[in-house]
Amino acid sequence: MTNDDDSRTLIFDRDTDNLQELSEYLDVLSSSTRLKILKVIERSPKDVRQISAAIETSYENTKKHLDKLLSIGVVKKEAGLSRPTAKGIHPVWKYSLVPGGLEAITRSLGLFSNLQLTLTDAVLAKRLAGVREAFSGEFSGQPPVAILLGGPEDGRAFPLGHDAIAIGRADPDAPGRAGQNIVLGEEYAAVTRVSRPHARLTRSRDGAWLIEDCGSTGGTFVNGTPLDRSMRRELHDGDLVELAKGAAGATLVLVLPGGAPVRDAA
Known part of the structure; x- marks a missing residue:
């Protein structure tokens, strides 16, 4: 890639x-x-x-x-x-x-x-x-889903059922956040805890999904391109979102039914 x-x-x-x-x-x-x-x-x-x-x-x-x-x-x-x-x-x-x-x-x-x-x-x-x-x-x-790639939770699917979804690592001090957010295990150590989210997904009024980095240490990348802090970027079907780089980071693939069509393979 x-x-x-x-x-x-x-x-x-x-x-x-x-x-x-x-x-x-x-x-x-x-x-x-x-x-x-x-x-x-x-x-x-x-x-x-x-x-x-x-x-x-x-x-x-x-x-x-x-x-x-x-x-x-x-x-x-x-x-x-x-x-x-x-x-x-x-x-x-x-x-x-x-x-x-x-x-x-x-x-x-x-x-x-x-x-x-x-x-x-x-x-x-x-x-x-x-x-x-x-x-x-x-x-x-x-529903649209984010699917985790790699690591001990490889293949785990997170349905995107809310208009605002925080993404981060599990936080012992905020155990109630898992129901409506994307919460990853401790093994993804480079990902910021969900109480101070690594990144956030939001759904606009027209149904588009946007992602922003929330000031994380490791950064957020969409298809390899880093996001500036608080910059929102629209996501499309099949986009890769990386939360930090390396083995301790996490990668999500977005499956967005009805999203922008995928280009024909070369």
Whole structure:
């Protein structure tokens, strides 16, 4: 990744398996039927017959789609009991989302598409954009989130549910702040405590998200560019926000549904 504010580019080494693994991941999520299955089991476990009835396809076809979803780790199956029938109640496999499964998909698609991969395979780039659009459409209504990258809390998602959100490290003297703010663990030692925030997110009347540095020691950077103290900068879908530099800092990727469109990959 470069420090150029307009590039935000991650480059794959063609000798690695990253592109092949990404292609396989997209193969699983590119099916509208599989996305419907995720929606059906989003709130409660269901067996294959219940799922097949809900998505209006055969038992055999449903089972094949579930096996694909199991392969990427977003669905799990556990023994349960069937609904009562004339033959009684019997054990069945019930399928459900793994905890944080939808967030994991959002994070994965966000990292690969929002951070603007330079893909030599243009077809793969278009597939990536299409899968993300389909996933967002099926699970519309989700709030914008900031996803933590790296460190012991890697992958943690913070929904942006308030118009003003302080960002900082946990403060023992202000334990009640975690509910409406982004509060990080002690391991992110270069981040200022939340009682005197490192940075602050605010939502404008037109729905845009802005970030400002609140006088932190380590600084706040958007796509590698430092913010001046008390300077507000508008954020867009896929922007990287760094709170201080180095291993003790923290990096957030912003996933803002309905935000500014991401440029096509080069």
